[in-house]
Amino acid sequence: MKTSIAHQCYNSPMKAHVWVMPKRTVLDPQGQTIQHALSGLGYAAVKDVRQGKFFVLNLDGWNHDEAQKQLERISKEVLTNLVIEEYRFEIVD
Amino acid sequence: MKTSIAHQCYNSPMKAHVWVMPKRTVLDPQGQTIQHALSGLGYAAVKDVRQGKFFVLNLDGWNHDEAQKQLERISKEVLTNLVIEEYRFEIVD
Numbered sequence: 772m773k774t775s776i777a778h779q780c781y782n783s784p785m786k787a788h789v790w791v792m793p794k795r796t797v798l799d800p801q802g803q804t805i806q807h808a809l810s811g812l813g814y815a816a817v818k819d820v821r822q823g824k825f826f827v828l829n830l831d832g833w834n835h836d837e838a839q840k841q842l843e844r845i846s847k848e849v850l851t852n853l854v855i856e857e858y859r860f861e862i863v864d
Numbered sequence: 865m866k867t868s869i870a871h872q873c874y875n876s877p878m879k880a881h882v883w884v885m886p887k888r889t890v891l892d893p894q895g896q897t898i899q900h901a902l903s904g905l906g907y908a909a910v911k912d913v914r915q916g917k918f919f920v921l922n923l924d925g926w927n928h929d930e931a932q933k934q935l936e937r938i939s940k941e942v943l944t945n946l947v948i949e950e951y952r953f954e955i956v957d
Contacts, residue, residue: 784911790918805919805942814938816925818877825883825918826898832909845907849898 784831787842789850789860792823797855826850830862838862877924880935882943882953885916890948919943923955931955 793799802820809817828845830838839862846858886892895913902910921938923931932955939951 792918792920802919809938809942812942814934816923816931816934817921817938818924819922821920823918823920825885825916826895827885827914827916828910829912830909831911838909841907841909845902845910849902849905 782832782834783864784829785833785835785838786863787826787828787830787838787860788863789826789828789842789846789858790823791826791846791851791856791858792821794855794857823856824850835862835864875925875927876957877922878926878928878931879956880919880921880923880931880953881956882919882921882935882939882951883916884919884939884944884949884951885914887948887950916949917943928955928957 793802799821802822805822806817806820809820828842833841842860842862846860847853851858886895892914895915898915899910899913902913921935926934935953935955939953940946944951
């Protein structure tokens with residue numbers, strides 16, 4: 772019970788991690804270039820490479836629920852091009 | 865015992881995740897631009913943003929120990945510019 776109240780009321784600094792990746796159906800030329808380079812260097816066991824973006828956000832002023840809601844919006848509206856990319860995020864308390 | 869033998873001898877397809885981030889001491893203009901944009905959009909609780917790269921590698925032909933060793937080399941020699949970036953990787957069996 773104590774934890775759940777703290778969760779809702781106390782706005783401690785948090786970190787959030789956001790992954791943005793090209794959709795499965797979208798070609799990833801950067802990833803392909805790296806895969807070819809690795810293959811040429813002898814790393815033939817690397818069959819496929821996909822390259823995406825990774826963001827670390829420092830948050831201060833939101834509780835966990837608010838952060839969850841705002842990060843959904845930030846990921847969707849700012850960090851991701853939804854036509855060609857998909858996102859995933861986690862909040863690290 | 866069984867698992868440890870399987871670990872060493874059976875080369876099943878695996879995935880690896882590699883994170884490449886600008887070093888703490890290096891300015892991150894992309895991250896700063898995003899932080900300013902978010903601040904202007906009303907997300908003042910986002911105090912800092914760091915942007916890095918995230919790679920998903922599909923591997924086939926290495927056992928777990930080999931993959932560990934090769935990924936260390938790939939991360940160091942191909943994916944990361946060690947002067948300004950640092951890396952971290954995990955193998956997902």
